[in-house]
Amino acid sequence: NIYIATIADEEAAGFIARKKRNTEQSENENGRGTIYLAMSDGRYLRTVIKGRLQIPTAVITLPQIGRICFADAGFEAKIECADMDGKHRDVIVKELIYSPTSLAVDEGKNNRIYWADPKYRKVESVLPDGTKRITVIVDNRLPWAVDVFENNLYWASKESRDLFVQDKFGRGRISILASNIPNVHNIRIHQRFARDTSRAISACSQAVCSHLCAELPLNTYTCLCPDESPQLDDGSCAGATVDELPIPKQCECQNGGICQLNGYCDCGDFEGEQCQKGSTVSRQVCRLLPFINKN
Known part of the structure; x- marks a missing residue:
């Protein structure tokens, strides 16, 4: 499943402008932010969070404990x-927070939640019950996006346009991994063991739900129906089922190639669909260099 956070563009712009001016709140204090649940291919959209939500900027899942945080x-x-x-909502951080822009979870450390707040120039973390809040980073380069993998915290700055890595407890030196990254909004570590694979089988894998299944605390689950599709007495949904949608084209770029939004690789000095071959142009230039240098 996937979770999707949305808000109307005009409302987001209005909120941001009013926050900057420190003026009155809008008449709609609950806001129009919404979080949806859907299958990973986009089928069966269901509203799970609505009301008391204004500008949702990030959503993370904590499947070990059957929770989402946003x-x-x-x-x-x-x-x-x-x-x-979407039930049993709890605010875990509300003091000394202004503009949280991204979230990450450390599943190997009690599901500790990390967030960046560029207004306070900080990266902080807290446990899912709201306890043991700590400041990990204070940096004038305005941390914007964060992720955690093993013992490392990765964070990006829109101010300096750099990607940094350091100890996830805020100890030791900060190293720059990449520079000149324009307009970064989010970062994610894609690695085989980036998520906890030691869990028992998901409760939903044993469920017989006609449309959607959501994991709950204590390794339980509930069957859900898409919006505007009533749930019948037997737990199934009145709406028709839809065939699985085709998976978008995926690229497996080699030799430092970068996967583009259209599913093709930007190969730089290499060639081939997956950048698997050295560029003939680069080889020709290398052959010519000794003669160019002599002249």
Whole structure:
């Protein structure tokens, strides 16, 4: 499953402008931020969080404990968690937070949640119940996007346009991994063991749900129906089922190639669909260099 956070563009722009001016809140104090649940291919959209949500900027899943957590950069900025079906909402951070822009979870360390707040120039972390909050980074380069993998914290700055790595507890030196990255909004580590694979089988893998299944705390689950599709007495949904949608084209770039949005590789000095061959142009230039240098 996937979770999708949305807000109307005009409302987001209005909230941001009013926050900058420190003026009155809008008449709609609950905001129009919404979080949806859907299958990973986009089928069966269901609203799970609505109300008391203004500018949702990030959503993360904590499948070990059957919860989701999300950041709200509205007037009442906060970090909030709920069961994966949207019930039992709890605000876990509401003090000294202004514009949380991204979230990450360290599944190997009690599901500790990390967030960046460029207004306070910080990266902080907290446990899912709101306890043991700590400041990990204070940096004038305005941390914007964060992720955690093993013992490392990765964070990106829109101010300096750099990608940094350091100890996830804020100890030791900060190293620059990449520079000149324009307009970064989010970073994610894609690696085989980036998520906890030691969990028992998902509760939903044993479920017989006609449309959607959401994991819940204590290794339980609930069957859900898409919006405007009533749930019948037997737990199934009145709406028709839809065939699985085709998977978008994926590229497996080699030799430092970069996967583009259209599914093709930008190969730089290499050639081939997956950048598997050295560039003939580069080889020709290398052959010519000794003669050019002599002249």
